[in-house]
Amino acid sequence: MIDFELSPEEKTTIEAAHKFAEEFMRPISRYYDEHEHEEPEEFIQKSMGLRSQGGVFGLGVAAALRVEEYCWGDAGLMLAMPGPGLGGAAVFASGTREQIERFLKRYGEDKPCWGAMAMTEPHCGSDTAAINTTAVREDNEWVINGEKIFVTAGKRAMEKSNGLTVVWATVDKTAGRAGMKPFVVEAGTPGVKVEKQEKKLGIRASDTVTLVFDNCRIPFDNILGSPEVRKVDKTDTSGFKKAMATFDATRPIIAAMAIGVARAALDFVKETLEKEGVKIRYGLPRQKLTALERDVMEMESQYKAAKMLMLRAVWMMSQFQPNNLESSMAKVKAGLAATRITQKAVEILGPLGYSRKYLVEKWMRDAKINDIFEGTGQINMLVVARRILDFTREQLK
């Protein structure tokens, strides 16, 4: 039985997240959108105080609902909050118990630190199996060489003390997917350069960078999971499967982000209409509704459908149930719903929606990323289609 019921403590953390979003994120939202690479120092310090109430930790239903609240506040700032991020999810999905303890304990301590995950390379993003970054064993170390682009939180994770980045590299290119392995590179490790900070359309408070690895040496036991590559067994895609397991954990959280942005726009539209004396008449037959009422109801139904799919995917994860299909479904739906809802909000509000006086135009820009990172909408639709139709990767490309 699926159960989304929250404990009183969990409800309190979600309320605290909403209050934080309202008091500390919304007021600085425009500023950090316009000052893209400026560090929100005060905000980072304030968000450290949230750790006792869950902060950005966790992978369950309550954690996802907190993410929704923070992104209702500001999705870019949410990504700037200290925490394990995508790197933490990769450690969790691929690491041993000892590694999870060693690498994730720091996020519960008093100093702010970040985690990032570096998969995408200049020549490949969707086709993750094509990565060229290499990790070569030399005595008791791995030597990493390559370039990773569009790494979220990569600057903070590599330059601020105690941060870490999970870097996907191949230990044997001839082994294909079986050769892909995740490695933990700690902040300050020689041989890593933060080369470029992206200028972006949306989520501009989040840092997105290129990382260059030039003979970067890390300890042997920073490989997550086993170093073994079983080339003889063509079906062994264990390294690749770990990458996919990471996505199964992170896609529902991206869906929660999208849902938060969508709700920000939806709430603003409804409040504005109410102020203008426009009432949405629920319960009437469709032919009696105005076009505007139908639009708002459509936005609400898109929001709710996306949220239900997201909740199911995170709930399954919290129960340790395989959720590959559900997490991709949630991600596709939420990415599309948030894109549509925020565009519709701009459309309904007309010049108010387009003006920088309000945040609606920003939410429209922020929403789109959810349909791009952690697997684009098209790639997640492929995953869903393969699962439902029972096709292999080779049969349906």
Ligand SMILES: Cc1cc2nc3c(=O)[nH]c(=O)nc-3n(C[C@H](O)[C@H](O)[C@H](O)COP(=O)(O)OP(=O)(O)OC[C@H]3O[C@@H](n4cnc5c(N)ncnc54)[C@H](O)[C@@H]3O)c2cc1C
């Ligand atoms: C702001 C931002 C933050 C990011 N953060 C991270 C991060 O932290 N870590 C990280 O590793 N990466 C990150 N990325 C990279 C992101 O995950 C990739 O951009 C994404 O996976 C798409 O890969 P690509 O850019 O190579 O596009 P491509 O794979 O070249 O895709 C281009 C277009 O073709 C479509 N397409 C590709 N293959 C198919 C197919 N088989 N069928 C149908 N359509 C297809 C795609 O859907 C897309 O529309 C980030 C990107 C951005 C913009």
